[in-house]
Amino acid sequence: MVFPERFSSLTEHVWPRLRGLLDPHPGGGDVLNLTIGEPRHAWPSFVSHLVAANDAAFGKYPPNEGTPELLQAIAGWVKRRYRVTLAADRQVMALNGTREGLYNAAMALCPETKNGRKPIVLVPNPFYPVYAVAALSVGADVVYMPATRETGFLPDFSALDSETLERTAIAYVCSPSNPQGAIASRDYWRDLMALAEKHDFLIFADECYSEVYRDTPPVGALEAASEFGAHPERVLVFHSLSKRSNLPGLRSGFVAGGPASIGQIKQLRAYAGAPLPLPLMRAAEAVWADEKHVEESRARYVAKYDIADRVFEGIDGCSAPQAGFFLWLPVSDGEQAALKLWTETGIRVLPGGYLAREVNGENPGNGYIRVAMVAEEQEMQSGLERLRDCLFE
Numbered sequence: 020m021v022f023p024e025r026f027s028s029l030t031e032h033v034w035p036r037l038r039g040l041l042d043p044h045p046g047g048g049d050v051l052n053l054t055i056g057e058p059r060h061a062w063p064s065f066v067s068h069l070v071a072a073n074d075a076a077f078g079k080y081p082p083n084e085g086t087p088e089l090l091q092a093i094a095g096w097v098k099r100r101y102r103v104t105l106a107a108d109r110q111v112m113a114l115n116g117t118r119e120g121l122y123n124a125a126m127a128l129c130p131e132t133k134n135g136r137k138p139i140v141l142v143p144n145p146f147y148p149v150y151a152v153a154a155l156s157v158g159a160d161v162v163y164m165p166a167t168r169e170t171g172f173l174p175d176f177s178a179l180d181s182e183t184l185e186r187t188a189i190a191y192v193c194s195p196s197n198p199q200g201a202i203a204s205r206d207y208w209r210d211l212m213a214l215a216e217k218h219d220f221l222i223f224a225d226e227c228y229s230e231v232y233r234d235t236p237p238v239g240a241l242e243a244a245s246e247f248g249a250h251p252e253r254v255l256v257f258h259s260l261s262k263r264s265n266l267p268g269l270r271s272g273f274v275a276g277g278p279a280s281i282g283q284i285k286q287l288r289a290y291a292g293a294p295l296p297l298p299l300m301r302a303a304e305a306v307w308a309d310e311k312h313v314e315e316s317r318a319r320y321v322a323k324y325d326i327a328d329r330v331f332e333g334i335d336g337c338s339a340p341q342a343g344f345f346l347w348l349p350v351s352d353g354e355q356a357a358l359k360l361w362t363e364t365g366i367r368v369l370p371g372g373y374l375a376r377e378v379n380g381e382n383p384g385n386g387y388i389r390v391a392m393v394a395e396e397q398e399m400q401s402g403l404e405r406l407r408d409c410l411f412e
Contacts, residue, residue, distance in 0.1 A: 048365030076297035085113025114272035125153035138188035145375035172201035200340020208243035252277030271303035
C-alpha cells in the first residue's frame with residue numbers, strides 16, 4: 020500500500036521520541052515527571068456535580084457548534100477578560116479541545132493558492148506540533164520562524180521578505196508562548212496586524228496559556244485587533260479550559276473571530292467535528308463563568324515562579340517566565356542534559372530540540388530543556404534543586 024508523503028518531513032512525535040531516549044536507561048532517583056504540560060492543580064469542585072446532574076443528556080446528540088448557553092458563557096468571558104463584544108451565535112464556536120480548532124481552522128480557511136502560488140503557513144520555531152501538521156495537511160509550504168532569545172522568544176515577522184509575505188495565508192502565533200513563556204505586546208500585535216492587512220493573511224492566535232501569568236494579564240489578539248481597527252476577519256483566537264481551569268480532560272475550548280471565518284469552520288465541523296457531550300458542555304458553561312478557581316490556581320503558579328527564581332538565582336537565562344508554566348532552561352545539549360538528569364536524579368524533562376525544526380542546519384531548541392512546573396510546590400522546589408545541582412553546578 021502506498022501512503023501519502025505529505026508528512027514525511029515530520030520527525031517522530033515528541034513523546035515516543037522522548038521514551039526512546041530515556042526508557043532504555045534506569046532512573047537515578049525518585050521519579051519526578053516534568054515533561055508534559057498537564058496541570059495538576061485542583062479543578063473546580065462543582066464540575067463533577069454538574070456532569071452528574073446532567074447525565075441524562077449523554078443520551079442525546081450534542082449540537083456541533085456548542086449549546087447557546089455555552090457560547091454565551093464564552094462570549095461573556097471574552098467581554099470581561101478582553102473588553103471585546105462578540106456575537107455568541109456567529110463569532111464563537113465551541114471546540115473539543117483547542118488542538119482540534121488549531122488544525123481544522125487551517126483546513127477550513129487556508130486557500131489552495133495565494134496570489135497564484137502555493138500558500139505559505141508561518142509557524143514559530145519551537146512550536147506546538149499541530150501547527151505544522153495542519154499546514155502540511157492543506158498542502159501549504161511551512162516557513163519556520165525562529166523564536167529565540169535574540170527575537171524575544173517570539174517570531175520576528177518583520178524579517179520576512181515581501182515574496183514570502185505575499186504567499187502567506189496563515190501565521191500561527193502562541194502568546195504566552197509554549198515553551199518559552201514570552202508575551203506578545205500591544206506593539207507586537209499592532210505590527211503583525213499591519214503586515215497581515217498589507218499582505219492579506221490570517222492570524223491564528225493560540226492563547227491557551229493566557230490565564231497563567233505573574234501579575235499583568237497578557238494582551239489578547241482580539242483585544243489588540245479591536246483597539247487597532249483590524250479587519251474583523253483578520254484574527255482568530257483559540258482558548259481552552261485545560262490550563263486556565265486545570266481541566267485538560269474536559270476538552271472544552273473555543274475559537275472566536277469574524278462571522279465569515281467562524282461560519283466556514285462551522286461548516287467543516289458539521290462533517291468532521293467531534294462536539295463535546297452535553298453534560299460536559301453544561302459543566303463548561305459554569306467553569307467559563309467562574310474566576311475564583313482561576314485566581315487560586317494562578318497564585319500557585321506565581322509561587323512556583325518565585326521558587327524557580329530563588330533556586331536559579333545568578334544562573335543566566337534560568338529565571339521563571341512572565342507567563343505560562345514552563346521553564347525554558349539553557350543547556351549545552353538538550354538531549355544530553357535530559358538523559359543525564361534522568362539517569363542521575365530520576366527527573367524527566369523534555370529536550371528543547373524535540374519541539375523545534377532544524378532550519379539551515381540549526382535547531383533553535385537544541386540548547387534548551389523544557390521543564391513543566393506542574394508538580395506540587397514542595398515537590399517542585401526539591402526537584403528544581405536536584406536539577407540545578409545536576410546540570411548547573
